[in-house]
Amino acid sequence: MNIVNKLTIRHLKENKRRTLVTIIGVIISVAMVTAVATLGVSFMDLLQRQAIERDGEWHVLYKDVNKAQLKAIEQDEETKAVVLSRERGYALLDGSQNINKPYLFIKEYNAQGFQQFPIELSTGRLPQAAHEVVISEEIISGAKVEYRLGDQIQLAVGQRQLIDGGSQVLQQGQPLVREAGQVKETLINTRAMSYTVVGTIKRPSWEPTWAPGYTIIGYVDEELLSTKDAVDALVVLKKVKGSLFAQAEELARANKIEKVEFNNALLRFYGVVKDDQLRSTLYSFLTTIMAVIVIGSVSLIYNSFAISVSERARHLGMLSSVGATRRQKRNSVFFEGAVIGLISIPIGILCGLGGLSVTFWLINPIFEGALGITQRLTVVVTPLSILAACAISILTIFISTYLPAQRASKISAIDAIRQTTDIKLTGKAVQTSKFIRRLFGIEAEIGLKNLKRNRRRYQATLFSLIISTVLFLAVSFFTASLQKSIELSQDGINFDIQVSSSNVASEREEQLLKAIASLDDVTESSIKREVELTTWLEEEAIAKELREQLGQDSGLVENGKYAYYVNLHALDEASLQRYAREVGVDYQELQDPSRLSCIVIDTINYKDEQAKKYVETKAIHTEIGQSIDLFFTNPETQGETHLHPLAIVALTKQYPMGVMPAGLSGLNIIVSEQVMDRLLEDHKITGVQTQLFLKSTDPMKTQQQIEEMKESQLMIYNVYRSRQQEEQMLLILSVFTYGFISLITAISIANIFNTISTSIALRKREFAMLKSVGMTPKGFNKMLNYESIFYGIKTLLYGLPLSILVMYLIHRSLMNSFSFGFVLPWASMFYVIAAVFVIVTSAMLYSSARVKRENIIDVLKQESI
Known part of the structure; x- marks a missing residue:
């Protein structure tokens, strides 16, 4: 160690307070960098585990592949594991007490699938042969059908199809189709299947609560597949990286696989997205975060070194007077930074990781209690995150010391003694x-x-x-x-359960919905009547984006006006009172049927598929006090009937419970029940739907209670998950x-x-x-x-x-x-x-x-x- 560096260390020791303040500043900076880098990795890990628990672990899906194509997928160098999956179809569940779930839905996996998907075994064992199945516990608790281990099930398995509705095949995500309480679908292409029950499982997380079929899971044996059999191949990759999209599509082209899908819900938590614009947005976010961290760290550390150099002006002048070169004076500041960095960086990393551990320990109970997040947030330390923290910290210290070092190199003996550089x-x-x-x-x-x-x-x-x-x-x-x-x-979505009625509103229906709303676990409810109408708006009143898209389209223009569809919602008294209070409107004014007042939701959110971006814009450009004309279109004659105009008393972006955002050429209007009755009383208007929206502390139990009422006209959509x-x-x-x-x-x-x-x-x-x-x-x-x-x-x-x-x-x-x-x-x-x-x-x-x-x-x- 040369004499200048020894003097620098002596100066640090003599000015303990200044050195300690600088070290603490660097420790805070390093801890911040470490915490943010590790926090990002830890949160991504939590989201990955949560997504895997919910939907299973897979990255790429090749649809309907044959045995030769499956072989090529398994031999691909990027493939780590392959899950075979096949949907056999639906079979009627004899004796089902749940009118909304009359079917069994048969899905099959190979042995790897039972490991990669969240299948929670309750009793018995998992299937090991093609004729074995495990059944959902919901069949026993919901459908009230008793099955025991070892029971033989004889089923006629086929596909769901609408009666007189074309050749469209209905999927598990589509609810049972009914009109006026009558089922409007049937099973086609049925074939006899025999299964042995070998176990029971919890209801799979991927089964929608409104699905018409209870899940039973069988076994698909790759060895028994013929050359004509088609299965879905879900691939778990060795390494998740941005090039997987191009590689998967190239593999599909090379082997003539017609359809490839990606598990975007999981891949996005690896930071891998196919959308180039979304990727650029993600990188912009990361760049912004790191820039904020570096700027904050530099400003914190720079001042310590700048003031330290100012304080050492006479010391550096003395060195200059006895022959120290500019390079030696500059290096003395860099050496000071290196010494402080060697002390501060390890301590800062430990402090950052320790602080995160304590933070996660405190917030894990909040996660578990508030929203039932089952996975715990744990500190995930990767070599890359630590190296990144060290690299950013070293860069920060270098930037912080560079200008003071340049200043130090220029200090002459006379200037230092006179202090002319600072004063x-x-x-x-x-x-x-x-x-x-x-x-x-x-x-x-x-x-x-x-x-x-x-x-x-x-x-x-x-x-x-x-x-x-x-x-x-x-x-x-x-x-x-x-x-x-x-x-x-x-x-x-701002509700847990939606209950829809297929009948025209009646006193019996109103009593039934109110009875459902009074169930024990229901914390908030809203009964909403809805009808779809039309309005015609001047060009300056429509959304700017719509004006740009439809400027050349004369089909939607009549007499210089543009057609908008209008969802007219009438809220029950309690819900309307609550909503009026939120948007700052006099509730009594909304109830007055003589004035016909309304609240217009003038801001919409939608995804522009052409621009591939999410957009928030004004659906309508108007002012409070103006009126809006409404028209009803007869579905049979296509004739328009002009209704009473509505006076706008509020424009808002807040949505009441159960009202979903409209599209680009749509509008949501909120009125009272009295105003809707007055608006529709003189016209024979059909298509008025009554819906009940609920929030519940136990949505699954509430759904079961509603189903036990056995009301065939009710359709239940549990969107809690x-x-x-x-x-x-x-x-x-x-x-x-x-x-x-x-x-x-x-x-x-x-x-x-x-x-x-x-x-x-x-x-x-x-x-x-x-x-x-x-x-x-x-x-x-x-x-x-x-x-x-x-x-x-x-x-x-x-x-x-x-x-x-x-x-x-x-x-x-x-x-x-x-x-x-x-x-x-x-x-x-x-x-x-x-x-x-x-x-x-x-x-x-x-x-x-x-x-x-x-x-x-x-x-x-x-x-x-």
């Missing part, structure tokens, strides 16, 4: 406006001159404040935009984003306190001199308060415009896959404005309190701090 004493440099002195007094003028005199320290502190402001607003906007993007990509998946995603995202905001906030506050306290500590002699010439404690406090105000004003003048620019750039990066308006986060901006002054004032008071205790004579004698 500017020319009249022009410290000149202040007379207005400041007249308005605020001499204390404010001295405070402002201090800032101008110590320009480098002032700029370092100001830079820290500006960066902290930009970081907080950028991350707040980023997380809000990310959550908005997730909400746009969801399908808008899909809604649960959405809410799980939003909850996990919220934990990630708000945790990130909290981390950035803490880093920003630590950065500001560190910079200001260090700056105040370096001004001890200056403060002692002011006190020695007569400045009172009151005047001293006023001077620091005015300095705080100057810091705050300057920070906001630079920080807010820069933050708006960064937020706009983030918004533009999202527009690759989403489309919604750029809205400034006014609440966050207000918090930042208040926080800047509070934090700066607090840091000033905290630092000055320590300075006040110093003895004036002792401080004036000191050469360095």
